[in-house]
Amino acid sequence: MDNLKLEDIAKLAGVSRSTVSRVINSSPNVDPATRKRVEKIIDSTGYHPNLAARSLVSQRTNIIGLVIPKTTETFFTDPYFPQLTQGVAFACNNNHLTLSLFLVGNEEDEAEITPRITRRGMLDGILVQSSEKMDKLFKKLLSSSMPYLALGRPQEEEAVNYIDVDNVRGAKQAANHLIGLGYQRIGMITGAIQSTAATDRSEGFRQAMSKAQRKIEPGLVAEGDFSEISGYEAMKKILSHRPDAIFSQSDIMAIGAMRAVREAGLSVPEDIAFVGYDDLPIASVSTTKLTTIRQPITHFGIKAVEMLLDMIENGTKVANRMILGTELVIRETCGAGIRTTFSAPKSEEIESVPNSLDIIGGTTDQ
Amino acid sequence: MDNLKLEDIAKLAGVSRSTVSRVINSSPNVDPATRKRVEKIIDSTGYHPNLAARSLVSQRTNIIGLVIPKTTETFFTDPYFPQLTQGVAFACNNNHLTLSLFLVGNEEDEAEITPRITRRGMLDGILVQSSEKMDKLFKKLLSSSMPYLALGRPQEEEAVNYIDVDNVRGAKQAANHLIGLGYQRIGMITGAIQSTAATDRSEGFRQAMSKAQRKIEPGLVAEGDFSEISGYEAMKKILSHRPDAIFSQSDIMAIGAMRAVREAGLSVPEDIAFVGYDDLPIASVSTTKLTTIRQPITHFGIKAVEMLLDMIENGTKVANRMILGTELVIRETCGAGIRTTFSAPKSEEIESVPNSLDIIGGTTDQ
DNA sequence: GTGAAAGCGCTAACAG
DNA sequence: CTGTTAGCGCTTTCAC
Numbered sequence: 031m032d033n034l035k036l037e038d039i040a041k042l043a044g045v046s047r048s049t050v051s052r053v054i055n056s057s058p059n060v061d062p063a064t065r066k067r068v069e070k071i072i073d074s075t076g077y078h079p080n081l082a083a084r085s086l087v088s089q090r091t092n093i094i095g096l097v098i099p100k101t102t103e104t105f106f107t108d109p110y111f112p113q114l115t116q117g118v119a120f121a122c123n124n125n126h127l128t129l130s131l132f133l134v135g136n137e138e139d140e141a142e143i144t145p146r147i148t149r150r151g152m153l154d155g156i157l158v159q160s161s162e163k164m165d166k167l168f169k170k171l172l173s174s175s176m177p178y179l180a181l182g183r184p185q186e187e188e189a190v191n192y193i194d195v196d197n198v199r200g201a202k203q204a205a206n207h208l209i210g211l212g213y214q215r216i217g218m219i220t221g222a223i224q225s226t227a228a229t230d231r232s233e234g235f236r237q238a239m240s241k242a243q244r245k246i247e248p249g250l251v252a253e254g255d256f257s258e259i260s261g262y263e264a265m266k267k268i269l270s271h272r273p274d275a276i277f278s279q280s281d282i283m284a285i286g287a288m289r290a291v292r293e294a295g296l297s298v299p300e301d302i303a304f305v306g307y308d309d310l311p312i313a314s315v316s317t318t319k320l321t322t323i324r325q326p327i328t329h330f331g332i333k334a335v336e337m338l339l340d341m342i343e344n345g346t347k348v349a350n351r352m353i354l355g356t357e358l359v360i361r362e363t364c365g366a367g368i369r370t371t372f373s374a375p376k377s378e379e380i381e382s383v384p385n386s387l388d389i390i391g392g393t394t395d396q
Numbered sequence: 397m398d399n400l401k402l403e404d405i406a407k408l409a410g411v412s413r414s415t416v417s418r419v420i421n422s423s424p425n426v427d428p429a430t431r432k433r434v435e436k437i438i439d440s441t442g443y444h445p446n447l448a449a450r451s452l453v454s455q456r457t458n459i460i461g462l463v464i465p466k467t468t469e470t471f472f473t474d475p476y477f478p479q480l481t482q483g484v485a486f487a488c489n490n491n492h493l494t495l496s497l498f499l500v501g502n503e504e505d506e507a508e509i510t511p512r513i514t515r516r517g518m519l520d521g522i523l524v525q526s527s528e529k530m531d532k533l534f535k536k537l538l539s540s541s542m543p544y545l546a547l548g549r550p551q552e553e554e555a556v557n558y559i560d561v562d563n564v565r566g567a568k569q570a571a572n573h574l575i576g577l578g579y580q581r582i583g584m585i586t587g588a589i590q591s592t593a594a595t596d597r598s599e600g601f602r603q604a605m606s607k608a609q610r611k612i613e614p615g616l617v618a619e620g621d622f623s624e625i626s627g628y629e630a631m632k633k634i635l636s637h638r639p640d641a642i643f644s645q646s647d648i649m650a651i652g653a654m655r656a657v658r659e660a661g662l663s664v665p666e667d668i669a670f671v672g673y674d675d676l677p678i679a680s681v682s683t684t685k686l687t688t689i690r691q692p693i694t695h696f697g698i699k700a701v702e703m704l705l706d707m708i709e710n711g712t713k714v715a716n717r718m719i720l721g722t723e724l725v726i727r728e729t730c731g732a733g734i735r736t737t738f739s740a741p742k743s744e745e746i747e748s749v750p751n752s753l754d755i756i757g758g759t760t761d762q
Numbered sequence: 763g764t765g766a767a768a769g770c771g772c773t774a775a776c777a778g
Numbered sequence: 779c780t781g782t783t784a785g786c787g788c789t790t791t792c793a794c
Binding site: 100111131180292315 | 398401444447448449450451452456459466473475477478481482485486489492494495496497499500501505507509511512514515516517518529541624625628636638652655658677678681692
Binding site for chain 4: 035036037046047051052054055079080081082083084085086087287
């Protein structure tokens with residue numbers, strides 16, 4: 031018994047369709063007695079309005095899309111995206127929204143998916159993970175009336191609303207921590223340089239080093255792509271230049287890099303110290319606990335949904351951006367506990383901005 | 397310019413709505429010349445049919461739901477679900493389907509989501525990850541006309557279509573491998589015993605041991621919940637009973653368990669050998685490469701979508717089940733390379749059934 | 763406070 | 779091969 035329509039309920043309750051509709055949409059202009067009677071029938075029949083019909087007239091589906099370019103196989107290799115997805119899904123649940131997930135792996139996927147996404151009558155708005163691969167989609171979106179929000183600063187900023195984490199500042203926190211601990215040969219493993227996250231983190235690292243009057247030795251910097259294996263390989267290149275500390279732009283790469291260090295017969299943090307980036311769950315349970323920059327990933331997803339919802343409901347047209355803060359989480363790999371030159375904070379101690387600080391319209395300097 | 401309707405295109409092309417509709421739905425009964433003309437206008441205007449309207453009349457949305465109970469925070473801690481999600485998403489792309497993701501974390505989520513899911517006009521069908529937590533949803537689904545498929549054998553099998561991996565057999569492969577290598581004190585770390593995957597794997601382990609005339613010492617078996625930390629803790633309990641080999645029901649737990657082993661000053665596989673389960677990407681890059689049972693997770697997602705699609709399109713009513721095979725992947729942690737009692741296969745060698753073997757209607761015995 | 767009527771944008775008989 | 783017509787199931791003026 032589940033193909034009831036509004037009309038059936040109306041008949042059963044002895045009222046008109048309109049009244050039932052009013053009850054369902056909790057319009058105030060309904061006699062309490064009538065309302066009760068109708069509600070009882072709705073309950074007992076298990077009636078639910080047909081969403082397609084409702085969407086057609088209301089021009090709202092209450093579905094939002096999340097588009098993630100899963101270049102190579104990184105969607106499940108790097109826990110970042112699952113965590114982001116979870117944050118977004120959580121926020122959707124809390125806002126009576128349904129989440130549609132679009133994993134686009136290649137050009138064909140993008141071509142297949144783009145029209146489905148921008149088509150009306152399907153999505154109320156879209157969250158798109160920034161990526162150099164999503165150019166076409168962004169362009170298409172820009173010329174459509176579909177509300178959308180970029181996750182992470184996009185390559186081309188103009189007229190695109192976005193939400194991001196303060197990557198420059200996060201990298202500064204990492205570098206400053208290592209500098210403060212007295213390390214002399216600090217290296218860096220970067221993410222894929224096409225990504226703005228990687229360029230911003232590199233920029234922050236450079237700024238911190240230069241402010242501390244430190245030169246960056248080219249041999250101490252190597253490029254990865256955020257994956258474990260790329261961290262491993264990058265570290266192998268750097269190793270011969272004798273670093274005493276490494277800032278890795280992702281935890282996963284740090285894990286790969288530490289694997290290379292151990293294979294070379296060296297140890298962490300005694301021979302080489304590490305600071306990662308992300309604070310993924312794995313960071314706190316790995317053999318040597320990772321000092322890292324915590325990103326509020328889940329919170330990021332929640333804020334993103336709220337921001338998009340605001341755009342959908344209020345038709346916001348101005349270019350908005352929201353930048354979330356980061357925290358330094360001190361554990362073991364940075365060697366803070368064993369460096370005498372440093373007044374070591376306790377393990378698991380957290381430095382810096384509160385977890386949920388939102389900086390709208392710009393970043394603050396550390 | 398993107399709120400065009402069918403009628404606008406019709407006017408522009410000098411034909412009726414129906415003709416435009418026929419062109420869009422590639423009906424054969426259209427004059428080639430007319431078709432070309434209409435297509436050109438559609439292209440140049442960038443028109444796309446409104447999906448809500450189409451769904452309302454066709455009773456199809458081309459959206460399927462994927463429901464995952466993300467008890468605790470396991471969605472992003474255990475890479476299993478991301479990988480499954482990716483497989484499902486991939487299959488959706490290939491079938492012109494949109495995927496809606498429902499992460500249900502608690503009772504409120506379930507209450508919130510259930511009516512949205514079973515409502516008509518939203519989803520064509522549903523994939524539900526089996527879990528003891530999903531009882532209510534399954535019940536609701538059973539009494540609705542919504543096509544759905546359980547991912548993994550559900551607690552209550554009656555009248556529920558499901559797809560699963562051959563857990564009993566996979567566990568047998570693991571146990572037999574350890575037995576064949578000559579280990580004498582073989583232990584097991586189980587997943588959460590409420591899950592059918594865990595009970596099936598335990599069953600397979602027991603069968604293999606008993607067939608080999610081996611007793612299972614109670615102290616050598618401990619319960620985990622598929623998480624890293626639970627593997628770590630389970631191993632600590634088992635350690636005092638001096639096992640020489642462990643079958644861990646998930647790779648992630650094996651990683652936690654090996655951490656406990658190393659902390660105790662022992663080494664893998666010299667002191668304690670390991671066989672995991674899942675063959676997650678992390679298994680092949682961890683410090684000591686994990687021998688494990690490979691599940692065709694991505695393939696599983698693809699098959700699930702195909703099966704659901706079949707149910708949707710052909711209204712299949714009979715109880716169908718599909719059971720996918722597993723493979724033993726031999727790497728380093730089982731000690732095959734260092735045991736002289738065993739004619740060791742080469743590293744990375746794979747034993748057993750082909751990757752994509754589908755067994756419909758039952759399982760074969762090893 | 764309630765009902766009648768119009769219409770959201772599309773598909774699908776049914777004529778012609 | 780093409781146009782006309784009748785809905786799909788709901789929300790929403792507009793009267794009463």
